[in-house]
Amino acid sequence: MSLNTSIIHKIAPSMQRSILITLGGLMIAGAMVFFLVLPARARLQTLAAELNTLRDTLATVRADIAGTEQQRLKTAEVRSKHDALVRSGVLQPLLNSFAMRGKSLLDPLAQQTGFAIANVKEDRFLRLQVPKQVPLHLYGRQMIEFSGQGAYTSIVNFIALAEERFPLCTLAGLKIISQNQTPETHKAFITFEWPAKGEKRTP
Amino acid sequence: MSNVYHLNLLQPEEHLSSSPIRLRVMLPMFALLSALGVGVWWSVLAGRVHAVTQQKSAIEANLAQLKPTHETVLGLRTEQHDLTATLEQLAYYTRAQLRFGPSLQALAHHVPDQIQLTELHIPPPPEPPPPDPKNPVWGPTNPIERVTLRLTGRTTGASQVETLLRAFRTEAFTNLIRSAQIPKGAYRQDTTRRGAAKETLLFELNCECALRRFE
Numbered sequence: 001m002s003l004n005t006s007i008i009h010k011i012a013p014s015m016q017r018s019i020l021i022t023l024g025g026l027m028i029a030g031a032m033v034f035f036l037v038l039p040a041r042a043r044l045q046t047l048a049a050e051l052n053t054l055r056d057t058l059a060t061v062r063a064d065i066a067g068t069e070q071q072r073l074k075t076a077e078v079r080s081k082h083d084a085l086v087r088s089g090v091l092q093p094l095l096n097s098f099a100m101r102g103k104s105l106l107d108p109l110a111q112q113t114g115f116a117i118a119n120v121k122e123d124r125f126l127r128l129q130v131p132k133q134v135p136l137h138l139y140g141r142q143m144i145e146f147s148g149q150g151a152y153t154s155i156v157n158f159i160a161l162a163e164e165r166f167p168l169c170t171l172a173g174l175k176i177i178s179q180n181q182t183p184e185t186h187k188a189f190i191t192f193e194w195p196a197k198g199e200k201r202t203p
Numbered sequence: 204m205s206n207v208y209h210l211n212l213l214q215p216e217e218h219l220s221s222s223p224i225r226l227r228v229m230l231p232m233f234a235l236l237s238a239l240g241v242g243v244w245w246s247v248l249a250g251r252v253h254a255v256t257q258q259k260s261a262i263e264a265n266l267a268q269l270k271p272t273h274e275t276v277l278g279l280r281t282e283q284h285d286l287t288a289t290l291e292q293l294a295y296y297t298r299a300q301l302r303f304g305p306s307l308q309a310l311a312h313h314v315p316d317q318i319q320l321t322e323l324h325i326p327p328p329p330e331p332p333p334p335d336p337k338n339p340v341w342g343p344t345n346p347i348e349r350v351t352l353r354l355t356g357r358t359t360g361a362s363q364v365e366t367l368l369r370a371f372r373t374e375a376f377t378n379l380i381r382s383a384q385i386p387k388g389a390y391r392q393d394t395t396r397r398g399a400a401k402e403t404l405l406f407e408l409n410c411e412c413a414l415r416r417f418e
Contacts, residue, residue, distance in 0.1 A: 025234025135288035160304025173327030
């Protein structure tokens with residue numbers, strides 16, 4: 001490809017200067033658009049988007065802060081419900097032992113009903129179903145087995161009284177076996193379960 | 204008579220237009236004005252960027268100032284959600300509770316004289332299935348637990364057991380016991396005792412209790 005320069009030579013020198021200045025000016029304008037205007041527009045768009053997000057965040061934060069007192073009341077209400085439920089019978093270990101706690105709770109009832117507790121054994125801890133929003137502290141079902149002997153009425157009165165006194169205590173297993181030598185006194189293995197605090201989930 | 208001659212000594216490219224707008228002046232002016240215009244455009248944009256940056260900084264400073272107060276609110280909200288979730292989990296337990304005491308107490312009044320119960324058995328809950336390492340979950344996924352009650356005893360006749368079976372359908376038991384049946388082959392001759400052994404039958408009675416629904 002060859003450039004025919006004869007045309008350029010035919011143009012007057014003043015016109016040549018004019019064309020050169022025009023081309024130079026247009027190139028400068030183009031370069032400014034490309035290197036200054038377009039990046040500045042992009043930056044402005046990004047900043048505008050960030051500013052909008054920040055404005056929304058600020059509005060949310062202000063609304064949240066405005067509702068602090070209401071939130072405090074709501075939390076206090078739920079906390080009080082929670083504490084009341086926990087106090088009403090969630091099992092806490094005594095001297096690091098659920099069996100000890102179970103014994104300390106149910107011994108007076110056994111004496112009252114005439115069921116002679118011979119042994120208390122900490123049984124399994126079963127995990128409890130979790131709601132959609134998983135709590136930080138998970139609860140489970142702690143089983144405690146009470147074995148002993150007594151008349152049928154003593155045994156069932158003991159169970160009924162335990163259920164009545166401790167609303168969260170549930171009979172989870174029972175075996176009453178009659179004994180030939182003592183027809184009025186039976187061996188009983190009673191498993192009660194209570195909700196108890198289990199593992200702490202890492203958030 | 205005189206003749207007027209016009210001499211044109213200009214080359215064609217040296218001809219000038221009679222128009223007051225001269226291309227060789229206007230073109231560079233247009234180009235330079237374009238560059239100037241772009242410069243102004245850029246400076247306007249730069250000014251806006253600066254203004255928006257300042258606004259952004261102001262909002263960020265405001266947010267930083269509000270952060271401690273906001274964190275308190277968020278903490279309270281998190282605590283509320285967590286306590287609500289705990290209450291919901293404990294509600295799963297309370298909704299799944301069964302009361303055995305009244306029915307077991309009533310049983311003593313409904314057992315016919317000719318029946319001697321030798322064993323009463325409510326099996327404890329089964330072991331949950333082992334956790335799947337590929338899909339770890341926080342708790343059991345099956346919300347329903349079956350509860351059964353099995354009675355075994357001695358009787359002098361099957362009619363006595365039928366009477367007991369009918370008693371389980373009365374309202375003293377229906378809160379707890381949903382169905383009761385004598386399984387096939389439940390009656391056997393009592394071979395452990397002498398004398399009256401021929402008259403004594405061993406029997407078994409299976410009851411399905413209400414389901415425990417942890418939901």
